[in-house]
Amino acid sequence: MSITTTNPEGAPSGAGTGPAAGPAPAVEVRSVSRRFTTRSGDVVALSDVDLSVAAGEFVSLIGPSGCGKSTLLRLVADLDTPTSGEVAVFGRPPRVARQNHDFGIAFQQAGLLPWRSVRANVELPLELHGTGRAARRARATELLELVGLADFAGHRPDQLSGGMQQRVAIARALAESPSLLLMDEPFGALDEMTREHVQTELLRLRAESGAAVVFVTHSIPEAVYLSDRVVVMSARPGRVREIVPVALGAADQRAADLREDDAFFDRVRAVREALHGTDGAPGRGTDLR
Secondary structure, eight states: OOOOOOOTTOOOSSTTSSOSSSSOOSEEEEEEEEEEEETTEEEEEEEEEEEEEOTTOEEEEEOSTTSSHHHHHHHHTTSSOOSEEEEEETTBOHHHHHHTTOEEEEOSSOOOOTTSOHHHHHHHHHHHTTOOHHHHHHHHHHHHHHTTOGGGTTSOGGGSOHHHHHHHHHHHHTTTOOSEEEEESTTTTSOHHHHHHHHHHHHHHHHHHOOEEEEEOSOHHHHHHHOSEEEEEOSSSBOEEEEEEOOOSOGGGOOGGGGGSHHHHHHHHHHHHHHHGGGTOOOTTOOOO
16 A cells, blocks of 8 residues: 655645644545455445545544444554545554554453563553663653553552553553543443543543543543544445534633533534434444533
């Protein structure tokens, strides 16, 4: 697959999909389609998707189950390749970006190694890439302090709550100081109270790290609370139906009581209406919380 980088001014190729000028976008998706061949025939997961995510921007992907949100994230993460179209991460092919450690990944399950301590789990990416022991330990200490788990460095994952495990997973994803975080429903298995707390923690971490975030979720309030923009996708084959700007102030200054603000409910309503489309019927499997 050939990759065409952004122009020298960094302008995205698609009108209305992102900032008009500046540095190379964190993510650039151009006319991307993904077709899977199965025993019962071809399945088109994505069709002609265009999207640009600016450096430092938080963008959520939301849509009906099976609309290709996770597929799109996997294409950006170099875990899959498009059938057609192009993907670039900071102006480079996803494989080069992965080799340069430009992005970190967090999934719905924390995926911690049960036989390793919390500290050793955070150190794992650094260990795999040959970072020395002292540097690994210093970085893990820094990150565990950042996520509020410094006192649990010697614990095993099964000694932590679900929310704490997810914070360890986020710390691990930040270990190599990536400029981009790719997150696939990382809070989906958490109870509502824990989920809201970890959402606020993520905003703080994102502000301190300066990383761009592409976040897959089924929850409309979660998408609105976290994001600068919400990308609403159609039912399969997945396309970008609408991009809803959030404009609720700086993300790192958003407090929990924002969820009770009229402006917040207005944005939730705007995303819900975009999901429903013109027929007023919600996409199948969409969580309209």
